[in-house]
Amino acid sequence: MPDPTVLDTGAHIALTERYAAHNYHPLPVVLEHGEGAWVTDVEGRRYLDCLAGYSALNFGHGHPRLLARAHAQLDRLTLTSRAFLNDQLGPFAESLCRLTGKEMVLPMNTGAEAVETAIKVARKWGYRVKGVPEGEASIVVMEGNFHGRTTTIVSFSDDKVARDEYGPYTPGFRTVTYGDADALRRAVDDTTVAVLLEPVQGEGGVVIPPEGYLREVRAICDEAGALMVADEIQSGLARTGRTFACDHEDVVPDVYVLGKALGGGLYPVSAIAADQAVLGVISPGSHGSTFGGNPLAAAIGHEVVAMLEEGTFQADAARLGRVLEEGLRPLVGAGLDAIRVRGLWAGLDVSPGGPTGRELCERLLARGVLAKDTHGSTIRLAPPLVVTDDEVGRLVDAVAASIG
Numbered sequence: 001m002p003d004p005t006v007l008d009t010g011a012h013i014a015l016t017e018r019y020a021a022h023n024y025h026p027l028p029v030v031l032e033h034g035e036g037a038w039v040t041d042v043e044g045r046r047y048l049d050c051l052a053g054y055s056a057l058n059f060g061h062g063h064p065r066l067l068a069r070a071h072a073q074l075d076r077l078t079l080t081s082r083a084f085l086n087d088q089l090g091p092f093a094e095s096l097c098r099l100t101g102k103e104m105v106l107p108m109n110t111g112a113e114a115v116e117t118a119i120k121v122a123r124k125w126g127y128r129v130k131g132v133p134e135g136e137a138s139i140v141v142m143e144g145n146f147h148g149r150t151t152t153i154v155s156f157s158d159d160k161v162a163r164d165e166y167g168p169y170t171p172g173f174r175t176v177t178y179g180d181a182d183a184l185r186r187a188v189d190d191t192t193v194a195v196l197l198e199p200v201q202g203e204g205g206v207v208i209p210p211e212g213y214l215r216e217v218r219a220i221c222d223e224a225g226a227l228m229v230a231d232e233i234q235s236g237l238a239r240t241g242r243t244f245a246c247d248h249e250d251v252v253p254d255v256y257v258l259g260k261a262l263g264g265g266l267y268p269v270s271a272i273a274a275d276q277a278v279l280g281v282i283s284p285g286s287h288g289s290t291f292g293g294n295p296l297a298a299a300i301g302h303e304v305v306a307m308l309e310e311g312t313f314q315a316d317a318a319r320l321g322r323v324l325e326e327g328l329r330p331l332v333g334a335g336l337d338a339i340r341v342r343g344l345w346a347g348l349d350v351s352p353g354g355p356t357g358r359e360l361c362e363r364l365l366a367r368g369v370l371a372k373d374t375h376g377s378t379i380r381l382a383p384p385l386v387v388t389d390d391e392v393g394r395l396v397d398a399v400a401a402s403i404g
């Protein structure tokens with residue numbers, strides 16, 4: 001006899017639709033278990049998770065090392081607030097400084113909060129250090145950006161759905177074409193405190209800027225006396241085959257903005273990292289969060305950093321990314337218009353006349369693969385970095401069979 005208290009897929013969908021606001025349009029699959037690169041739904045079907053929580057699950061579901069560290073910390077101490085110190089934050093902060101090569105970090109929880117933190121720090125730095133008259137700071141951002149969904153962040157988004165009807169908007173942002181160094185050069189002036197960009201635009205569809213662009217951004221920031229702020233929330237922490245996507249051009253930004261995988265897929269952990277000359281402008285009470293830097297977050301973040309310091313995830317992402325690219329390349333012109341691959345991260349543009357991005361994701365779902373569409377005809381693939389070569393092959397086969 002089936003247990004009537006156990007809900008099936010349809011019942012879960014109905015319950016969620018009825019009681020949770022419709023701010024997402026999920027694929028019709030209800031997951032209840034995850035291990036490594038695989039998840040299981042409430043009907044017992046297994047799926048290869050090729051979204052990986054938008055790269056929050058770079059280490060896969062329930063990585064044993066992260067689980068052990070989290071369990072141990074859960075039994076000791078979980079939350080202190082920053083009114084007191086805890087024995088996890090200092091060691092975590094030190095390790096993240098080592099990983100980023102920066103002198104200080106400021107821990108928060110979600111990605112959007114870390115971006116907000118970077119914006120606030122850049123403005124305060126602009127007034128205190130650069131000498132911009134108060135209230136006049138400008139920050140240059142990129143077309144097609146995605147940095148989160150707070151009121152300030154959607155103020156400089158060009159995604160109508162994310163932005164419309166949430167005004168009045170926060171002023172102080174200028175938008176330029178992503179990848180166009182001349183446009184950026186024209187946009188910066190004496191009021192510019194920062195250039196904020198994703199080194200690869202994730203939500204934009206894994207858009208990789210032209211080779212040399214990040215170096216030009218670095219040079220333009222240096223000439224203008226502005227901070228280069230790299231939002232590596234999705235691109236960072238091994239996804240692209242390097243610790244940071246900026247590493248592909250040997251560029252070191254002034255501020256790293258980190259999140260997602262920093263919490264190991266277990267817990268929201270975000271942070272910005274910068275030198276004392278920048279982060280030193282923050283004084284007690286001028287910024288903070290009840291949960292930011294809590295001992296559970298710090299313990300998990302510390303373990304994430306320790307795993308990244310070994311370098312194997314970066315190497316695996318680079319190697320598996322080549323396997324993925326070799327598999328996908330023959331599909332260009334045979335159902336796909338273009339592919340963009342950096343590390344184990346791919347954006348696929350479906351050819352006109354083929355399925356929409358959403359339809360392709362539904363077909364992949366039916367073949368046991370989870371992926372996510374963006375901008376109509378594009379899908380993103382970002383499997384956990386713990387997948388095997390065979391599993392990457394399976395993903396490629398599923399895409400090939402679904403695009404026709």
Ligand SMILES: Cc1ncc(COP(=O)(O)O)c(C=O)c1O
Nearest residue numbers: 110111112146147148231233234
């Ligand atoms: C580059 C980038 N920045 C910021 C964010 C926002 O992070 P969160 O959803 O944790 O607020 C995201 C989320 O997808 C992102 O990809």
